[in-house]
Amino acid sequence: MLNRRVLLAAMGAVIYLTATEVSFAAKPYRSDKPNIILVMADDQGWGDTGYNGHPFVQTPSLDAMAKDGFVFDRFYAGAPVCSPTRASVMTGRNPNRAKVTNHGRYMRPHEQTIAETLKAAGYITGIFGKVHLGSGQPDSPCNPSGMGFDEWVIGLNFFDNDPYLSRMGKIEHRQGKGSVILMDDTLEFLKKHKDGNRPIFTVVWFPSPHAPHAEVPEGPSLYKGKPNAAYYREITLLDQQVGRLRHAIREMGMAENTILWYCSDNGGLVKESSGGREKKGSIYEGGLRVPGIIEWPARQLKGRTAVPVATFDIYPTLLAMAGVELYAPHPLDGMDVSGIISGSVTERSKPMGFWHKLQGGQGTRSDQIQKAIMEKQQAGAPLPHDPKRVRKDVNEFPQFPEETTTGHAAWTDWPWKLHRINGTKFELYNLSDDPMEKTDLSQNPQQTQRLKRMQQELDTWMRSVIRSINGKDYQETK
Structure with missing residues (x-):
């Protein structure tokens, strides 16, 4: 088995989509490559936004982004729960292929990630927030460094107020709202590198609006007497942070040539606004259909499409848009949908496959685990805190019969x-x-x-x- 990927050379390509006079073109020079920011909510349903017609939740920043950018009316998470969808973003593959069959499973380091490919093409890479694909310890092959990220501050799973976060393997106990702290770290990374000679790839994965909904937005208390009020308050909180991000990249002069892509990791927690049958945890539409918006001012991406697009399409699509050669040593389930975004393609040419509950999930108590590691770090005790967590799932290759249909x-x-x-x-x-x-x-x-x-x-x-x-x-x- 391969223990690591091969080192890739920097690469560039040109892709023109001329049907609507929109071109996704880039040369292997800093001035031409777009910055890329991927933002993901945790448990926000398709209908849990103002722009998709929710009767009361306030999402002015997402509404503005939808007005200014391009909306996917049928955007799908790669799975109906969190960890697998995140693996689909990273790899362009169905997450079961990487053994991320359910929540809490580690992604195998054998996988080729979008961060590794963009890093090899000259990008500086950072990830902030909830990862839930592996370890936060410094010597694990399953931490974000092993996934191709140069800088990272992460929670192992969702977190709320006063979280314990791993900064490059060192645990910090932070004070404040987790989603606000996440954006603080993101903006610090962007400011640090905005004037450098490398384009920036940033992954921003919110811990909200996942239960128990302890965070609240700035301003007066909202949604009193409304059903699921705490859930919707956290959606408004993350909307405020998306607004901070959009404002900040404009202030930094980055917005024009930055691709900003927003979505959720699975269906929402409320059936009535899930956009389909059922909700989170289900393969029916309500468990998979999520908000999806992309904007890139330099290419004037505008409009709305009902053509289905999924999180496993993000990898091949962004490489095409950035003019970076697709490196995919393993079978992809996603496809380049830049033609759908440009308007030159009106139908999806590749079916979409989903598969949930091949295996059960595994609990990950982020604050509890990281607090214990922090105490060992502060005491100078041997690391890792739990040897099994450093390499969990890495070299496990249980041989499923090819005719397996569980789930x-x-x-x-x-x-x-x-x-x-x-x-x-x-x-x-x-x-x-x-x-x-x-x-x-x-x-x-x-x-x-x-x-x-x-x-x-x-x-x-x-x-x-x-x-x-x-x-x-x-x-x-x-």
Whole structure:
């Protein structure tokens, strides 16, 4: 097996999309490469924004971003829970391939990440906030340095007020609202590098609005008497921090050539505003459909699309937009959707696969773990605090039978979506006609051929995923 990736040379490419006079072009020089900032909420549903019509939640910053930028009306998280979706952003792959099958699982360091590829292309890289893909200890191959990040301040999972955060492996007990602290660290990183000779890649992953909703926004108390008021208060808090970010990059003169991409890591906590059937934790639409906005003032990205796009598309798309050659030694599930963004492409050419609960999740108490590590660091005690956490999942290659179908999988070939539940039960929906997935068409005689074709495609894809989790991808890249 490969223990690390090969070192990549700096690379540049030119991609022109001329159908709408929008071009994503870059030369291998600092002045031409865009800065890139990825922002992600934790548990915000598609309908939990003002611009998507929520009846009372206040999200003026996201509303302004949606007005100024380009909105994905059908943007999907790679999984209905947090850690797997984050792995899909990093790799452009279904997270099961990297053994991030559920929350709390570590991403294998064998994976090629977007941070590593951009770093090799000359970017300075930083990540701030909730990572939930590995360790925060300095000598772990699963910490952000091992994922390709030059600088980082992270929580292992969600955090609220007065969090314990790992700054490059040293634990700090910070005072204040976690989401505000996260933005403080982000802006410090951007200010530090804005005048350098390297473009900047920054990942900003909020811990809100994840329960228990202890953080509150600035200003008067909001939503008294409203259902789920604490949840929506945290959404307004993170909206305020998105506003801080957008204002700051304008003040720093960075906004014009910065790609800013916002989304959530899974469906929301309230079914009524999830944008589909069910909510977080479900493969039905409400567990996967999330807010999605991208802006890049230099390219005047504006408009709204109903073409499906997912978090696993971020990696290949951003490389195309930045003019960086795609390095993908392992099979990708995502595709370059820059044509959809530019308007030159009006349909998705690649189906989307989802698969949840192949394995169970694992608890990660971020503050408890990092507080204990901090106390050992301060006492000069041997590290790591827990040897199992430093290399968890790194060299574990359990061999699943290729025909494994445990859990709930789905195959979306727009507008059709096929569900496969524990391998035996199938459901088929037309999302265009039935966005709430109420009418199962799997027994409809008119859909017999479609059902059979999609079952075969889903089965082939699931077998491919099992081969990946078994380690076949890494053997092929020796």
